[in-house]
Amino acid sequence: MFDDFFVRALIAGIGIAIIAGPIGCFVVWRRLAYYGDTLAHSGLLGVTLGFILGINMSLSVFIISTTIAFLLLLLQKKTKLTGDALLGLLAHSSLAIGLVIIAIASSIRIDLMGLLFGDILSVSNNDIILIWGGGVAILIVLFVIWKSLFAATVNYDLAKAEGMNPDRSNYIFTILIAGVIAISIKMIGVLLITGLLLIPPAMSRNFSLSPKEMVVFSIIGGVISVIFGLFGSLEFNTPSGPSIIVVSLMLFFLSLFFRRGHNSIRLK
Amino acid sequence: MQSNKKNNKPLVKMENAGVFSDGRWLVRGVSLQIYRNSIVTLIGPNGSGKTTTGKLILNILKADEGKVLLSTHRIGYVPQKINIDWTVPLRVSDFMGLTGRISQSKINEALSLTGVEHLYNNNLTNLSGGEFQRVSLARAIAKKPDLLILDEPVQGVDFNGEIKLYDLIKQISEEINCGILLISHDLNFVMSSTDHVICLNGHVCCSGSPQDVAKNASYIELFGEQAATTLSLYSHKHDHTHNPDRSISK
Numbered sequence: 001m002f003d004d005f006f007v008r009a010l011i012a013g014i015g016i017a018i019i020a021g022p023i024g025c026f027v028v029w030r031r032l033a034y035y036g037d038t039l040a041h042s043g044l045l046g047v048t049l050g051f052i053l054g055i056n057m058s059l060s061v062f063i064i065s066t067t068i069a070f071l072l073l074l075l076q077k078k079t080k081l082t083g084d085a086l087l088g089l090l091a092h093s094s095l096a097i098g099l100v101i102i103a104i105a106s107s108i109r110i111d112l113m114g115l116l117f118g119d120i121l122s123v124s125n126n127d128i129i130l131i132w133g134g135g136v137a138i139l140i141v142l143f144v145i146w147k148s149l150f151a152a153t154v155n156y157d158l159a160k161a162e163g164m165n166p167d168r169s170n171y172i173f174t175i176l177i178a179g180v181i182a183i184s185i186k187m188i189g190v191l192l193i194t195g196l197l198l199i200p201p202a203m204s205r206n207f208s209l210s211p212k213e214m215v216v217f218s219i220i221g222g223v224i225s226v227i228f229g230l231f232g233s234l235e236f237n238t239p240s241g242p243s244i245i246v247v248s249l250m251l252f253f254l255s256l257f258f259r260r261g262h263n264s265i266r267l268k
Numbered sequence: 269m270q271s272n273k274k275n276n277k278p279l280v281k282m283e284n285a286g287v288f289s290d291g292r293w294l295v296r297g298v299s300l301q302i303y304r305n306s307i308v309t310l311i312g313p314n315g316s317g318k319t320t321t322g323k324l325i326l327n328i329l330k331a332d333e334g335k336v337l338l339s340t341h342r343i344g345y346v347p348q349k350i351n352i353d354w355t356v357p358l359r360v361s362d363f364m365g366l367t368g369r370i371s372q373s374k375i376n377e378a379l380s381l382t383g384v385e386h387l388y389n390n391n392l393t394n395l396s397g398g399e400f401q402r403v404s405l406a407r408a409i410a411k412k413p414d415l416l417i418l419d420e421p422v423q424g425v426d427f428n429g430e431i432k433l434y435d436l437i438k439q440i441s442e443e444i445n446c447g448i449l450l451i452s453h454d455l456n457f458v459m460s461s462t463d464h465v466i467c468l469n470g471h472v473c474c475s476g477s478p479q480d481v482a483k484n485a486s487y488i489e490l491f492g493e494q495a496a497t498t499l500s501l502y503s504h505k506h507d508h509t510h511n512p513d514r515s516i517s518k
Binding site: 157159160162163209210211214 | 323326327328341343344345347350352353355356357358359362363366367368391417
């Protein structure tokens with residue numbers, strides 16, 4: 001009924017949406033939007049280095065994102081610049097270094113548009129294995145650290161005082177974000193991956209009463225965005241990443257009309 | 269009290285502890301012990317290192333000097349301030365089990381003890397300051413900890429509520445047989461419920477029973493004559509609470 005590449009894109013995209021939902025909720029709760037963006041921007045450098053060194057693209061993106069994450073921790077100890085200034089510094093310099101290397105290494109032929117905005121045509125069977133395999137691993141780890149990570153999100157001191165080891169779960173979560181970016185960069189693109197992390201949870205918050213509800217609705221919203229986005233991409237010949245994000249934005253606006261639990265009247 | 273101390277190992281033993289940060293000592297030379305079934309109160313003006321001392325006990329901060337020995341992992345903590353972002357949809361029911369799975373009956377028991385059972389399904393961001401403090405206290409006691417650390421637990425609670433809440437804290441320490449560290453900026457209210465007071469101002473100014481501390485010259489210097497006088501008035505009232513009818517005269 002559909003072409004093979006389209007079926008592959010659907011399977012890959014749905015996988016990404018399922019992983020992006022819960023990770024994205026934590027990104028929103030912890031105000032890490034710009035942080036996710038920074039790691040994603042460094043993805044271009046990761047891709048370039050992957051090409052030059054001849055290693056798997058997702059692996060090199062993962063390594064570079066993790067490196068940037070730890071570089072940020074290091075910089076935070078060395079200077080008193082605010083977090084967002086440091087993030088900006090890292091985001092734009094890593095993007096710039098990536099672009100400079102692409103220009104110098106004229107032997108590499110890279111589809112820049114594809115990298116920035118995602119390319120469904122590029123999804124191979126190996127990518128599907130990587131997305132679902134990596135995705136299951138990410139979700140299992142998240143499930144294990146959930147309680148401690150969530151407690152630390154609500155209040156770090158409280159989590160630490162009551163023996164939840166928040167530092168460890170914070171570090172692990174950093175690696176998980178890098179992992180999500182690594183497996184979804186090819187499909188969604190460097191510039192838009194944070195959108196898929198943020199918009200479904202933002203939509204979901206409008207009618208969620210508990211953290212778990214918010215995660216479930218985020219996944220559902222993400223999956224719907226991927227399915228409609230990809231069909232739209234096929235129908236109107238638009239790039240896949242932006243199409244998915246546009247659908248998720250429409251869902252967000254729609255969600256504003258179905259808000260729950262916001263103006264609840266409380267009897268004193 | 270004294271025999272109690274001899275028989276029990278302290279839950280917390282702090283010896284000459286201090287925290288150094290950004291070129292100055294936040295607190296220094298603090299020694300204290302907390303035992304089961306007793307309440308230790310830390311008082312002192314703003315910036316005197318009360319919260320820092322609490323965090324030192326809880327291992328949130330490391331001592332740069334001295335020793336802190338904590339002999340339990342069952343801890344309940346009510347931080348001074350918890351800012352919950354609107355983006356986190358959190359109901360009282362979710363908040364109760366934040367740091368560990370806890371049975372429904374224990375949750376209900378704790379919430380009814382602090383008088384906020386009716387808020388069970390409310391979102392945390394919709395609570396008033398006083399309601400939030402009660403929920404926060406309920407959360408900390410629900411799992412029946414060995415050690416309870418309460419940092420200004422009556423913030424945002426009105427005058428009458430404040431006295432009730434301190435009575436409740438006293439009741440909790442007896443019912444769940446835990447040791448309590450109470451951090452407060454105001455000795456007046458904690459008088460009736462505390463066993464030992466430590467007056468802090470970067471270092472330990474004075475310590476002892478509430479009555480002793482109230483009479484101590486460095487306490488009076490730190491808080492002014494006014495505080496000492498109000499305090500004695502209050503302890504006078506306190507005498508009446510031991511009447512058979514247990515009423516608090518006003």
